[in-house]
Structure formats: C-alpha cells, structure tokens
Amino acid sequence: MVFVENLNKQFGSKIIFRNVSFHLRPKEKVGLIGENGTGKTTLFNIIVGKEGVDSGKVTLRKGLRYGLLEQDHVGGKESILDRVVFGDPHFLQVKTEMEKLAAKQNFQDRYGELQHEFERLGGYDREARAKIILQGLGFKSGQWDKSLEEISGGWRMRVELSRILIQNPDVLLLDEPSNHLDLQSVIWLESFLLSYQGSVILISHDRKFLNTLATRIFELDRATLTVYSGSYDDYKRLKQEKREQLESQAVNQNRRVSEVERFIERFRAKNTKAAQVQSRVKMLDKMERVQIEAKNSKGIHFRFPQPIRAGRIVLEMQNINKHYGALKVYENFSVAIERGWKVALTGENGAGKSTLLKMMAGVLLPNSGEIKLGVKVVRSYFAQHQGETLNFDHTVLESLQESAPGLLLTQQRNILGAFLFSGDDVKKKVSILSGGEKSRLALARMLSGSALSNNTITMPTNFDTFAPPSLILLDEPTNHLDIRSREHLAAVLSDYEGSLVIISHDRFFLDGFVNRVWEVVDGQVREYDGNYSEYELTKVNEKPIEKKVKDVEKNIPSSFFLEKERKRKEAQERNSRYKQLKPLEKRLEEVENRLEMLMMENEQLQSKLAESNLYQANQKNLLIATIEQQRDLKKVEQALINEWDQLTMSIEKIQKNKE
Numbered sequence: 001m002v003f004v005e006n007l008n009k010q011f012g013s014k015i016i017f018r019n020v021s022f023h024l025r026p027k028e029k030v031g032l033i034g035e036n037g038t039g040k041t042t043l044f045n046i047i048v049g050k051e052g053v054d055s056g057k058v059t060l061r062k063g064l065r066y067g068l069l070e071q072d073h074v075g076g077k078e079s080i081l082d083r084v085v086f087g088d089p090h091f092l093q094v095k096t097e098m099e100k101l102a103a104k105q106n107f108q109d110r111y112g113e114l115q116h117e118f119e120r121l122g123g124y125d126r127e128a129r130a131k132i133i134l135q136g137l138g139f140k141s142g143q144w145d146k147s148l149e150e151i152s153g154g155w156r157m158r159v160e161l162s163r164i165l166i167q168n169p170d171v172l173l174l175d176e177p178s179n180h181l182d183l184q185s186v187i188w189l190e191s192f193l194l195s196y197q198g199s200v201i202l203i204s205h206d207r208k209f210l211n212t213l214a215t216r217i218f219e220l221d222r223a224t225l226t227v228y229s230g231s232y233d234d235y236k237r238l239k240q241e242k243r244e245q246l247e248s249q250a251v252n253q254n255r256r257v258s259e260v261e262r263f264i265e266r267f268r269a270k271n272t273k274a275a276q277v278q279s280r281v282k283m284l285d286k287m288e289r290v291q292i293e294a295k296n297s298k299g300i301h302f303r304f305p306q307p308i309r310a311g312r313i314v315l316e317m318q319n320i321n322k323h324y325g326a327l328k329v330y331e332n333f334s335v336a337i338e339r340g341w342k343v344a345l346t347g348e349n350g351a352g353k354s355t356l357l358k359m360m361a362g363v364l365l366p367n368s369g370e371i372k373l374g375v376k377v378v379r380s381y382f383a384q385h386q387g388e389t390l391n392f393d394h395t396v397l398e399s400l401q402e403s404a405p406g407l408l409l410t411q412q413r414n415i416l417g418a419f420l421f422s423g424d425d426v427k428k429k430v431s432i433l434s435g436g437e438k439s440r441l442a443l444a445r446m447l448s449g450s451a452l453s454n455n456t457i458t459m460p461t462n463f464d465t466f467a468p469p470s471l472i473l474l475d476e477p478t479n480h481l482d483i484r485s486r487e488h489l490a491a492v493l494s495d496y497e498g499s500l501v502i503i504s505h506d507r508f509f510l511d512g513f514v515n516r517v518w519e520v521v522d523g524q525v526r527e528y529d530g531n532y533s534e535y536e537l538t539k540v541n542e543k544p545i546e547k548k549v550k551d552v553e554k555n556i557p558s559s560f561f562l563e564k565e566r567k568r569k570e571a572q573e574r575n576s577r578y579k580q581l582k583p584l585e586k587r588l589e590e591v592e593n594r595l596e597m598l599m600m601e602n603e604q605l606q607s608k609l610a611e612s613n614l615y616q617a618n619q620k621n622l623l624i625a626t627i628e629q630q631r632d633l634k635k636v637e638q639a640l641i642n643e644w645d646q647l648t649m650s651i652e653k654i655q656k657n658k659e
Contacts, residue, residue, distance in 0.1 A: 077148070174202050219239075315360060489509075
C-alpha cells in the first residue's frame with residue numbers, strides 16, 4: 001500500500017527524520033505516536049506529497065486513493081451536507097460530466113464509463129450515507145443545511161472527517177480525529193473504523209482509542225521511527241521490556257569490559273601474554289557499545305496544594321429552567337455536588353452537558369431557579385475552546401500576566417516552564433502557537449489563579465505550586481495534549497482533594513480520577529457511582545440479555561486471562577537463569593582469585609630467577625626445579641585463563657537468552 005524508505009528531513013539545524021522507513025499493509029490500523037513536535041503531521045504531508053524530503057522516497061501503490069484529515073478546516077458558504085457529499089473533487093467531476101452528457105442526450109461509451117464510476121463511488125445513495133455519518137458524528141438533521149461559516153472550528157473538523165469517511169479511500173490518514181468529538185461520537189468513530197476495510201494511520205493521544213483500533217504502533221522519537229506490534233498497551237510493555245533488555249545488556253557488557261580491562265592490566269607487562277593482551281585490546285576497540293537513551297521527561301509538570309476545606313455541599317442547583325427560544329434544555333432541574341466528588345458528565349451530543357457546566361461555572365445564567373455555592377467555595381472554569389479565546393496579539397508571557405498579574409516575573413516564568421514554555425518560548429505570539437501549545441497556555445492561566453467568583457486565589461511563593469479553587473469545572477481540557485501530559489494531569493486531579501466536574505472524550509484519562517458519572521438524558525442526570533469503566537459495565541448490564549455477552553467479551557482485553565500465566569512463566573525463567581548463573585559466577589570468582597595468587601607466585605619465581613647466586617654451580621638443581629615450577633605454573637595459569645574465557649562466555653550467553 002505505502003512504502004516509506006530511508007526518509008531524511010531537516011528544518012534548519014533541527015533534524016526531523018533520520019532514515020525513517022516502514023511499510024503500511026492492506027487493511028491494517030496503525031497508531032502514529034510521539035511527543036508534540038516530533039513530526040507526525042509532517043510525515044502525513046510527506047506521504048501525500050504536500051512536503052518534500054532531503055532524501056529517501058515514498059512509494060504509493062498505483063491507483064491508491066487516500067483521505068487526509070488535517071487540523072486546519074475550511075469555512076465558506078456551502079452547506080454542511082453539500083461539503084460532505086460533493087467535497088470529493090473526483091466524484092464532483094464525474095457527476096458534473098455525466099449531467100452535461102445527459103443534457104446533450106449523448107449516451108455514448110463515455111457516459112457508460114462515467115455511470116460505472118458514479119456507481120462505484122456510491123453516487124446514488126451518497127447523500128443518505130452522508131447523513132448517517134453526520135449523525136454518527138453528532139450532527140442533528142436540522143443542522144445539515146447550515147453553512148460552514150456558521151459553525152465553530154471543532155464542528156468543521158467533524159464535517160471534514162465526514163467528507164473523508166464517505167469517500168471510502170484505500171488509506172485514511174487521520175490527524176487527531178477524536179479532538180473536538182464528544183464521547184458518544186468517539187465511540188461511534190471507533191466502531192466505524194473497526195469495520196473499515198481500508199488501511200488507517202491514526203495520530204491520537206487517546207490511549208483507549210488507540211488500544212481499541214491499533215494493530216501496530218509507530219513511535220516517532222528523536223527523529224527515528226520504531227515499529228511495535230499490537231495495541232498501545234502492548235507498545236508500552238514491549239518498550240519497557242526492550243529498555244530492560246538493553247539495560248541488562250549494558251550491565252553485562254560493562255562487566256565483560258571490566259574483566260577484559262583487568263586481564264589487560266594484569267598481563268600487560270608479560271611478554272608471554274603479549275599476543276593475548278593485544279587480542280583483547282583489539283576486541284575492546286571493535287566492540288559496539290550498548291546505547292541506552294535517556295528517558296524523555298518532557299510533559300507538563302505541576303502540582304496542586306490542597307484547597308481550603310469547604311462545606312459538605314459544594315454547589316447546589318434548585319429548580320433550574322434553561323431554554324434557548326422554544327428549545328427546552330432543563331426544566332425544574334435540581335442537583336447537588338458534595339465535597340470530594342469528581343464527576344464526569346456524559347451523554348449524547350446536544351443533551352446539555354456544556355450548558356450544565358457553564359451554569360455551574362456562572363458564565364451562563366438559567367432562565368429561572370437558583371444556583372448556590374457552598375461555604376468557602378471558590379470555582380474555576382476551563383472552557384472547551386479556551387485556547388481559541390486567548391488574545392492572539394499577546395505573547396505567552398503577557399497572556400499569563402493577564403490572568404495572574406500579582407505574580408513576580410520569576411514566578412510567571414517558572415509556571416510557564418511547568419507547562420513547557422521555556423526560554424524564548426515565552427516571547428512567542430499566541431497567534432503562532434499550535435493547538436497543543438494554546439491548550440497548555442490556557443491550562444496554565446486557569447491554574448495560576450483565575451477564578452470566577454469574587455474571592456481571590458492567592459498564588460504561593462513556591463513557583464511549581466498552584467493554589468486551586470475548591471471546585472474545578474473542566475470542558476475537554478485534554479484536547480491537543482499528548483499522552484504523557486494527559487497522564488500527568490490525571491494524576492494531579494487524582495491527588496486533588498477538592499471537587500470537580502469534567503467533560504472529556506478520553507475514557508482512559510477519566511478512569512484515572514473520577515469517582516462518579518452523571519449521564520445527561522432528557523434534561524435530567526442519571527447518577528452512577530464509580531469510575532468510567534464501571535459506568536460502562538453498568539450500562540452493558542442494562543442492555544437486553546442477548547447483547548450482554550457479546551459486549552462484555554468485547555470490553556475484556558484478550559491479554560487479561562493470559563497475564564497470570566505469563567507472570568508465572570517469567571518467574572520460572574528467572575529462577576532457571578539464577579540456578580544456571582549462580583555456580584558459574586561462583587566458579588568465575590574462584591578462577592579470578594586463583595589467577596591473582598598465581599600471578600603473585602609467578603612474580604616471586606621471576607624475582608628468584610633474577611638472583612645471580614641461583615646460577616652458581618652448586619645451585620644447579622635448585623635452578624632446574626625453579627624453572628620447572630615456573631613452567632608448571634604457566635600451564636596451570638593458561639588452563640585457568642581458558643576456563644575464565646569459557647565461564648565469561650557462558651554467563652554472557654545465559655544473560656543474552658533472557659532476551
């Protein structure tokens with residue numbers, strides 16, 4: 001399908017790719033991962049020919065059709081439905097030419113060819129399929145006639161995704177397709193891609209999304225691409241095992257080098273060992289040393305101090321009514337949040353999740369009803385597209401100063417450093433930041449002290465410590481954040497002792513800290529205790545009996561039942577290696593000690609032979625005995641050296657078999 005061979009690319013002094021190669025096979029689903037800025041999007045652009053390379057080549061199968069989902073999405077006056085149905089230039093050309101020929105009543109061979117292609121492209125049911133895909137991605141039927149300029153960037157992304165999916169290309173290149181999708185749309189997209197008959201390369205920071213879809217993982221790191229078989233969890237395990245193997249090899253190699261260096265040092269001055277010493281010197285020169293890359297610590301890094309203890313009820317909503325014109329979203333709605341609750345809001349698109357969160361935050365007022373904050377409660381709100389509401393004319397530093405003007409410059413810089421803005425990065429204009437950088441800056445602004453109540457959050461003097469409010473309200477905070485940063489944010493929220501309400505499409509992220517789920521349905525919430533996985537299991541149990549077994553089996557990873565057996569076998573292998581290594585290592589120590597003693601005896605004999613009186617006539621028998629003793633000593637020494645070589649090679653072989 002797609003062959004990438006020895007790609008090399010460099011921007012200025014920065015190396016993007018170094019000898020990157022891979023083969024995309026038919027019908028396989030690949031997760032392309034790596035920290036932000038490692039070149040994932042650039043690789044997509046190279047594959048489709050939008051960017052060149054310094055060397056190397058990309059070969060696409062003849063006639064291959066691809067669909068590329070990009071992060072920038074078009075606007076314009078055309079309707080949502082028209083963009084999806086006619087957004088394929090090839091289909092539009094076929095349709096237009098067919099209509100021209102039909103108008104001329106010129107039904108010749110060309111029309112037949114076009115009709116065949118029109119049918120292959122699904123032209124007769126294309127609109128119906130477009131509506132199904134749009135519905136799956138969260139559009140209501142009343143929205144289909146809206147123009148693209150009337151909808152936000154997040155919704156335009158859904159339109160572009162729909163436009164690409166309906167084309168049914170041989171290869172889908174999807175750049176973070178789950179960003180800006182709600183949870184139900186992510187689940188629908190998962191199902192669609194699982195049954196998709198083409199190949200998929202997927203850039204995503206959603207761990208569960210990758211686990212569900214990926215059959216291989218391509219990791220871009222430090223300009224190189226490494227291929228791992230299996231899902232994201234398999235990649236994590238295999239990468240750790242690979243690192244442990246390299247560390248073990250490095251330890252063994254260092255031990256071997258030390259032993260050889262000791263041998264060289266021990267026998268360097270002995271003429272009789274000159275050949276063996278030189279052989280080992282050459283061996284060290286030719287030895288390829290095991291290289292272990294330093295662990296990448298890149299990722300947002302901060303921590304919360306715990307908030308002031310609030311009352312038991314943190315926020316209470318009583319008899320809330322909220323409507324937009326004739327559309328009633330909430331009617332006579334009441335709910336309360338207690339101290340320590342960490343709530344995930346879920347529900348279908350349009351159910352009112354964001355509206356509920358905004359009312360809790362105080363940025364949207366209900367038409368009637370009362371919203372009461374608990375005692376000593378301070379709230380802070382992160383909007384879904386908060387990164388896009390920043391002042392684009394400000395620099396990064398000016399943007400933070402705007403939200404936390406009371407901080408010292410050193411404190412401001414250190415806060416930005418915790419969110420990966422260091423050095424001259426703080427002087428960048430917000431307008432040129434990537435989506436991930438804008439999200440990180442928006443998080444830094446929120447967590448550095450901006451709150452929505454009249455209460456003031458005081459920033460402590462410790463630069464890496466934020467004084468959080470007692471109620472945090474988050475609407476899709478992980479958009480554009482990489483996996484490492486998401487995992488750290490989840491850990492921070494898990495340690496946080498205040499209350500929070502969050503909307504997120506990342507199920508793995510939610511599982512890290514939420515302790516209850518509120519499902520918004522028909523203007524009310526259904527409450528479920530536990531994390532998101534427990535909520536999903538409960539929902540499975542609520543389904544008709546004939547669907548339960550199939551869904552439960554689908555949600556249990558295939559490795560679950562093999563894990564215990566795998567660990568048992570690993571323990572057996574470790575014990576077996578230990579039993580083999582222990583006597584060899586003990587004998588190696590004995591041989592080395594014996595060699596040390598022989599060397600001392602040898603030196604004593606050499607000193608004795610250097611004495612002139614030994615060569616007098618009356619000392620002949622003693623001279624002969626001393627020479628024979630030295631000869632016997634050398635034989636024993638040579639035998640021990642041979643055994644030393646055998647022992648070290650045997651130990652190295654057993655250690656290598658661990659791999």
